[in-house]
Structures are given as structure tokens and as C-alpha cells.
Amino acid sequence: xxxxxxxxxxxxxxxxxxxxxxxxxxxxxxxxxxxxxxxxxxxxxxxxxxxxxxxxxxxxxxxxxxxxxxxxxxxxxxxxxxxxxxxxxxxxxxxxxxxxxxxxxxxxxxxxxxxxxxxxxxxxxxxxxxxxxxxxxxxxxxxxxxxxxxxxxxxxxxxxxxxxxxxxxxxxxxxxxxxxxxxxxxxxxxxxxxxxxxxxxxxxxxxxxxxxxxxxxxxxxxxxxxxxxxxxxxxxxxxxxxxxxxxxxxxxxxxxxxxxxxxxxxxxxxxxxxxxxxxxxxxxxxxxxxxxxxxxxxxxxxxxxxxxxxxxxxxxxxxxxxxxxxxxx
Amino acid sequence: xxxxxxxxxxxxxxxxxxxxxxxxxxxxxxxxxxxxxxxxxxxxxxxxxxxxxxxxxxxxxxxxxxxxxxxxxxxxxxxxxxxxxxxxxxxxxxxxxxxxxxxxxxxxxxxxxxxxxxxxxxxxxxxxxxxxxxxxxxxxxxxxxxxxxxxxxxxxxxxxxxxxxxxxxxxxxxxxxxxxxxxxxxxxxxxxxxxxxxxxxxxxxxxxxxxxxxxxxxxxxxxxxxxxxxxxxxxxxxxxxxxxxxxxxxxxxxxxxxxxxxxxxxxxxxxxxxxxxxxxxxxxxxxx
Numbered sequence: 107x108x109x110x111x112x113x114x115x116x117x118x119x120x121x122x123x124x125x126x127x128x129x130x131x132x133x134x135x136x137x138x139x140x141x142x143x144x145x146x147x148x149x150x151x152x153x154x155x156x157x158x159x160x161x162x163x164x165x166x167x168x169x170x171x172x173x174x175x176x177x178x179x180x181x182x183x184x185x186x187x188x189x190x191x192x193x194x195x196x197x198x199x200x201x202x203x204x205x206x207x208x209x210x211x212x213x214x215x216x217x218x219x220x221x222x223x224x225x226x227x228x229x230x231x232x233x234x235x236x237x238x239x240x241x242x243x244x245x246x247x248x249x250x251x252x253x254x255x256x257x258x259x260x261x262x263x264x265x266x267x268x269x270x271x272x273x274x275x276x277x278x279x280x281x282x283x284x285x286x287x288x289x290x291x292x293x294x295x296x297x298x299x300x301x302x303x304x305x306x307x308x309x310x311x312x313x314x315x316x317x318x319x320x321x322x323x324x325x326x327x328x329x330x331x332x333x334x335x336x337x338x339x340x341x342x343x344x345x346x347x348x349x350x351x352x353x354x355x356x357x358x359x360x361x362x363x364x365x366x367x368x369x370x371x372x373x374x375x376x377x378x379x380x381x382x383x384x385x386x387x388x389x390x391x392x393x394x395x396x397x398x399x400x401x402x403x404x405x406x407x408x409x410x411x412x413x414x415x416x417x418x419x420x421x422x423x424x425x426x427x428x429x430x431x432x433x434x435x
Numbered sequence: 436x437x438x439x440x441x442x443x444x445x446x447x448x449x450x451x452x453x454x455x456x457x458x459x460x461x462x463x464x465x466x467x468x469x470x471x472x473x474x475x476x477x478x479x480x481x482x483x484x485x486x487x488x489x490x491x492x493x494x495x496x497x498x499x500x501x502x503x504x505x506x507x508x509x510x511x512x513x514x515x516x517x518x519x520x521x522x523x524x525x526x527x528x529x530x531x532x533x534x535x536x537x538x539x540x541x542x543x544x545x546x547x548x549x550x551x552x553x554x555x556x557x558x559x560x561x562x563x564x565x566x567x568x569x570x571x572x573x574x575x576x577x578x579x580x581x582x583x584x585x586x587x588x589x590x591x592x593x594x595x596x597x598x599x600x601x602x603x604x605x606x607x608x609x610x611x612x613x614x615x616x617x618x619x620x621x622x623x624x625x626x627x628x629x630x631x632x633x634x635x636x637x638x639x640x641x642x643x644x645x646x647x648x649x650x651x652x653x654x655x656x657x658x659x660x661x662x663x664x665x666x667x668x669x670x671x672x673x674x675x676x677x678x679x680x681x682x683x684x685x686x687x688x689x690x691x692x693x694x695x696x697x698x699x700x701x702x703x704x705x706x707x708x709x710x711x712x713x714x715x716x717x718x719x720x721x722x723x
Contacts, residue, residue, distance in 0.1 A: 168555025172569050184528060237523040242709075243535040260539050264531075316522065316709065317529045320553070377688060379658055379704055396703070 113183075113234035120227025121146060128220035135216050137208055144206075145217075149198035153191040160190030164319050164326045183235035187319060189308075189330045192225065196301075211294030215286075218300040222279035225304065229275060232268035239268025241314040267314045274307045289422065292345075292429030299422040302338040305331035306414045309368065310407060313375070332365060335414070342421045349428045357417040364414050371407045375400060459722045461489055464515040466563040466606055468524075470540030471516065471717020478718070479695065485543050489719040490516060492544045494694060499672055501662040502635075503655035505692050505700045506676060507544050509716045511647040514583030516719055518562065519548060519607050521712045525559055525566045528552040530709035533691040534698055542715035545693040546639055546651045549611035550685040552711040557610030558596055561712075570595065575612035577641075577682040578605045585643040585680045587614040589624075607714075609682060615640055615670035616681040625670045630683065635663030637690040637701065640673055641714060642681035649716070650678055653690050659703050685710070 129142030158178055162169050169177040169185065177185075196214075203213035232239030233256070242265050244255050250263040257263050282300045289295040312318060312328040319326045339361055347354035374381040378399035382392060395402060464471055478487040483494040491510040496503065511517060520540045523529025530552070537545035551559050551566075558576050559566040570576070576591040580603035588596060598605055613625050626632035637656035643649055652673050657663030664672065666683065673681045688708045692700040693715075698707060 165555060171556070172567065237527060237529045240523075240529070243531050262535070262539060316531055317527065320528070376708060383658070 110183075110234065113231050116227060116231040116234065120224050120231065121150075124220040124224035124227065127223060128217050131216040131220065132213070135212055137212060137216065138206065141202055141206055141208065141213065145198050145202040148202055149195040152194035152198045152201075154194070156194035156197070157186040157188070157191035160187035160193075160326070160330070161185055161319060164321045183238045184317060187327060187330075188228070189327045189334075191228070192221075195221070195224065209293060211297070214294055214297035215289075218297040219279050219282040219286075221297075222275045222282055222300060222304070226272045226275035226279060229268045229272035233266070237264075237317050239266065239271070240316050241265030241267040241311075242316065264316065265314060267311050270314075271308075271311050274311075275304065278303050278307070285422075289426050291427075292425050295342075295422055295425055295429070298338050298342060299418055302335050302418045303415060305335040305338070306411055306418070309411055310404070313372070313404075313407070332368075335418075336361060336365070339418060339421060342418070342425055346421065346424055346428065351424060351428065357421050360417055361414060364410050364417075368407060368410050371403050371410065375403050378403070459720060461512070462719050462721045464513065464518070464717060464719050466515055468520070468562060470520070471518065471542065471715070472719055472721050473541045474543050474718050475720065475722055483694070483699075485694075487718050487720040489513065490543055490716060492694070492716065494544075494692075494699065498661075500664065500668060502664055503661045503701075504672070505653050507546075507651040507692060507694070508644075509544060509649045509651070511583065511649075511716065513719055514581060514606070514647065516717050517579065517583050517607070517649065517714070518717055519712060519714050521551075521561070522710070525551065525561045525564070525712070528711065530711050532707050533710050533713055534693050534696050534707070536710070536713050537693040537715060538696040540713075540715060541717060542693065542696075542713065543718055544651065545691075545713040545715035546641065546653070547685050547689045547691040547710050548712035548714050549609045550689060550711055551610065554610065558591065558608045559610065560598075560605055560608040563604070563606050565598065568596070569593065570610075574610055575614045575682070577609040577612070577614065579607040579609075580604065581606055583647050585641075585682070587617055587680055587682065589614065609641075609684065609714075611682075611684050613666075613683055614680065615666075615683050616642065616674045616678055619674065619677070619679055621667075621670045621674045625666050625683075630666060630686075632666035635665055635668075636686055637688065638664055638666070638669045638686040639684045639690045639692075640669070640681045641684060642673060642676070642678035644678050650676055650681075651692060651714075652676060652681070653686075653692050653700050655701050656688070656690075656704070659701070684714075 125142050125146040129139040132141055133139040162177055199213055199217045200210055203210045240256060244250050244263040244265055249255055253266055253269040255263040256266045278300055282296060286296055308331040309328055312325050339358055343355045343358050382395050474485060475487050478485050480486060485492045489512045492507060494507045496505050520536055522531040522536055533547055556569045556571060558568055558570055570591045570593045572590045572592040576588040578586040578600050580600055582603055586600045614622050615625055635657045639653040641651050654664045654669060655661035689710050691698050
């Protein structure tokens with residue numbers, strides 16, 4: 107069995123399982139279960155379309171200008187945007203709910219855990235896509251084994267970034283069930299918070315990937331995720347503001363600051379001397395920091411991402427509480 | 436007695452010759468993605484030189500115009516020892532640490548390539564296989580033929596390169612540029628293709644000195660006590676190294692000269708940017 111056949115089998119399993127879960131959850135919310143399968147039908151072309159579209163826009167010069175419109179039907183693993191695919195699936199959920207004149211936030215909430223499950227399957231399936239989900243070359247013996255790492259034909263081990271991304275999606279899958287009860291007062295909140303968390307958790311794995319869609323040194327998938335997360339938080343803050351919460355937009359300001367720190371850290375990882383040289387440090391401390399700059403900067407980045415997640419958690423809980431007050435009123 | 440001693444000496448020498456013949460041999464490296472022969476541990480002469488019967492590398496460092504530089508002089512016995520390698524294939528955008536890539540292919544000396552996966556256009560021909568032929572006349576191209584000779588093509592237009600040059604098959608081609616030196620003289624238009632030409636930067640080039648004789652030359656970044664070089668300064672500096680033709684490669688923090696699987700240029704900079712490809716010089720001496 108070739109790797110690509112294995113990939114498609116795994117993706118088919120992921121789609122069937124996640125859309126089955128979506129259908130069950132729709133039924134529990136007293137929405138038509140058939141909507142799940144209609145959504146699956148539309149999410150396939152939409153997922154493909156947006157995954158290709160984003161890739162082709164970013165890498166236009168290397169794709170469309172070389173292969174013309176045929177670039178749209180080239181099925182090469184590296185020539186798709188994961189975020190674009192996810193966007194297509196979410197659009198299918200929205201579109202199908204709208205077509206059936208059903209509540210879009212309710213449909214999205216029903217889809218949140220199913221979406222995480224689908225992401226987990228899609229990430230895990232990257233195992234079959236060659237170097238697509240690979241990260242840095244590994245030399246730590248303890249990590250040089252599957253599922254932490256994958257080996258190439260030269261016997262070299264590379265970090266299996268897809269494993270970590272699949273694990274993150276599974277954790278968010280579990281969290282979405284845990285959060286569901288407390289978020290019931292605010293339709294759309296479960297999806298918003300889950301999507302935000304998925305996007306923010308994408309920041310570090312995207313840094314680790316050896317194959318990523320780059321436009322002029324910018325990791326495009328990471329940028330789209332950051333913008334989507336910003337948009338979701340903005341919407342949350344706007345809802346809070348509408349409900350009279352003072353300083354409702356404060357998390358947004360914090361997020362901008364944290365995003366700025368993240369950008370600075372990305373520059374620092376590329377050119378550590380620019381950031382370390384001006385620091386008032388002793389020679390020994392400077393040398394240590396230069397030698398361990400990647401570990402230090404990645405450590406700060408993890409804290410930065412954790413704070414961004416905390417921002418959304420606080421905003422979501424404030425919204426859930428206010429939503430509750432409103433519904434009781 | 437003397438005759439017997441002489442006979443024994445000759446016999447011992449013959450045995451030694453036969454024995455050493457069985458121990459090592461020159462192999463013909465194939466033009467493909469495979470690496471070279473592992474360098475011999477005793478081939479290293481100090482920290483900056485290596486020699487075996489098929490390759491001789493010596494590296495010189497110094498300072499010019501307030502900027503540190505590194506010059507590697509390489510002499511080969513076969514053109515197939517000048518090779519290229521990529522992190523994940525020349526049709527992939529995968530990037531990885533240059534020294535790890537050099538180790539994979541047993542490079543005696545390696546330098547960063549032209550970051551082929553970034554541009555999306557150009558003429559990507561590596562180890563005899565063509566991956567992309569999409570030229571638009573905006574950059575110079577360097578062609579390396581089957582004899583290991585360099586040929587520059589100024590602002591190569593689409594369709595102007597056919598896979599051979601002067602009847603010789605092209606084995607590797609690079610798309611970064613510009614050509615810095617031609618016929619031993621600095622090219623008149625080195626600043627015309629941008630490449631941050633007027634900024635003082637870290638720079639890298641590959642040059643041919645003679646038949647199977649090359650130089651890889653790089654200068655330091657404008658940091659840690661060095662000033663960096665403009666493209667014009669770099670071209671003039673390279674021309675003074677008695678090269679016939681020299682071609683500018685990816686610079687900035689991608690600038691990498693790798694020897695004994697370590698980045699030797701700008702060693703105080705702990706950061707190693709991941710790169711897509713390397714140009715390397717391999718040994719063809721197979722030790723048992």
C-alpha cells in the first residue's frame with residue numbers, strides 16, 4: 107500500500123468519524139442530524155478549494171506562473187494550505203446551516219469537538235506525506251523514536267511536528283466537551299474559543315516545521331492563524347462591550363502586545379546577536395545566552411502563547427457569565 | 436647479506452603496496468543524490484586543511500576592509516566531486532541545518548547554495564536532473580558542466596539554456612547571482628540585480644580558479660567587529676584572489692562555510708539559519 111493511499115484511508119476515517127460525531131451532536135441539540143452529512147458533502151470541495159487557493163496565492167510565482175491553472179489540480183502534499191482546508195470545512199458548516207435556515211452558532215458549537223477530531227486525524231495522517239509534517243533534525247537519543255520523531259532514508263531523525271499538533275487537537279477535543287456545559291449560555295462561544303485555541307497553538311509548531319508556506323520570510327499559515335485568533339478575540343470583546351463590561355477590549359490590547367513580543371522572538375531566533383549584544387550583561391552571561399538563545403527564546407514563546415490562551419479563557423468565561431445573566435433576565 | 440637484505444626490503448615494499456591497494460581505492464562518484472566517500476580521519480591537517488589522493492582543501496582566514504573573510508581553496512581529481520545536496524529533494528521546500536546536511540553527504544567542504552526553494556522561478560538543475568526551467572531575464576545563472584567548468588549567463592532569458600553548454604552536459608546550475616568576476620575581471624554590472632548590493636552584508640560566492648580548481652569565498656556580517664561588504668566591495672575582493680569566474684550565492688545569515696561538519700565562518704554567531712541546499716566538495720577515496 108503506497109503512502110498516499112494510506113493517507114487517504116486515514117483522512118476518510120477521520121472525516122467519517124468526525125462528521126458522525128457532528129451528526130450525533132446536532133441531534134442532541136435538536137437540529138437535523140442529516141445536516142452533518144450534507145456538510146461533509148460540501149466540505150470536501152470547499153476544503154480542497156481553499157487549501158489550494160491559499161497555497162497558490164502565496165506561492166503564485168512558483169506555481170501558477172509555472173504550471174498555469176493546472177496548478178489547481180496538482181495533488182502534491184506540499185501544495186496545500188492546512189489552514190485553508192480548515193477554513194473551507196468551517197465555511198461548509200456555516201453555509202449548510204444557513205441554507206437549512208438553522209442557527210449558525212449552534213451548528214458551529216456542535217461542530218467544535220468534531221472539528222478538533224478532524225484536525226487530529228489530518229495532522230496524524232501527515233505521517234504518510236513525506237517531509238510535510240517534519241521539524242528539526244534531532245540528535246537527542248531519547249527523542250529519536252516514533253512517535254516523537256520520524257526517520258528518513260539516510261537514517262536521520264527529524265522531529266515529528268505532526269504528532270504534537272495531533273496531540274494538541276486531541277487535548278482541545280477533550281476540553282471542548284469539558285467546556286460545553288459552562289458555555290451553553292452563549293451560542294457560538296464553544297466554537298470560538300476552540301478555534302482560537304487551535305489557531306494560537308499553531309504558532310509554535312509552525313515555527314518548528316521544516317516545510318512551511320513562506321512568503322518573504324513570513325510563515326503564512328502562522329500569520330493566518332494569528333489573524334483568525336485576533337478576529338475571534340475581537341468578536342468576543344465586542345460582545346462583552348455590548349453587554350456593558352468595562353475595559354472589554356483590554357484583552358485585545360494585551361493580545362497585540364503579546365503578538366508583538368512573538369514577532370520580536372521570531373526575529374531573535376533568526377538573529378539572536380541583534381537582541382543579545384545590546385543587553386547589559388557580563389561576558390559570561392552573554393556567551394551563555396548566545397549559546398542557549400534558541401532554548402531561551404522558545405521558552406519565552408511558550409509563555410507568550412500560554413498568556414494568549416489565558417486571555418481567551420478569561421474573555422470566554424466573562425462572556426459565558428454575562429450570557430448567563432442575560433438569559434436569566 | 437646485503438643482497439638478501441635488499442631482497443627482503445623489496446619484498447616488504449611490494450607486500451605493503453599490495454596491502455595498501457587492497458585497503459583503499461579511487462571510486463567514480465555517480466552523478467546523483469548520493470553523497471561522497473567519508474573523509475579520512477587522518478586526512479585532516481590541523482583545523483583548516485584536508486588532503487587525500489582525490490581532494491585537497493585548505494582554508495585561509497583574514498581581514499580586509501575591516502571585515503573578516505574566509506577563503507577555501509579546493510582541488511579535485513574528478514568533476515563529480517563537485518556536488519549539490521538538498522534537505523528534502525530539489526522539488527521540496529524543506530530546510531534544515533547546513534552542517535547536518537553536509538554530514539549526511541560526507542562533505543569535505545560545503546557552502547550554502549542558492550536557496551532554490553525560495554525564489555519559485557529560475558533554472559533548477561542539480562546533479563544532472565532538471566527540476567525547473569522558468570527564467571525571466573532578471574538574474575544571472577551559473578552553469579557547471581560535466582567537466583566541472585563554470586559558465587556564466589548574464590540575465591538569462593526563458594529558453595536560453597538548453598541543458599548543455601559548448602557541447603558539454605550541464606550537471607548543476609545556480610540561480611542567485613550576479614556573476615561577480617568573469618575572465619578574472621570584476622563584472623561591470625554587479626550591483627544591477629539588487630541582492631542588497633549597496634548594503635554591507637555577509638556574502639558568499641563560488642569561484643573557479645582553473646581546471647578542477649575552485650575557491651569558496653565568504654565575508655562576515657556587519658556585526659561582532661566586522662563591517663560586512665557591499666556587493667561591489669565583495670566582487671573586487673574576490674577578483675583579487677586570482678579567480679577566473681566567480682558567482683554570488685545566498686548571503687546574509689544563510690552564509691555558511693562548513694568544514695568537519697561545523698560552520699566555520701562567523702562562528703561566534705550561534706544562530707544557524709535552516710537552508711534548503713548546499714554545494715559541496717566530496718572525497719572519492721574509498722578506504723576499507
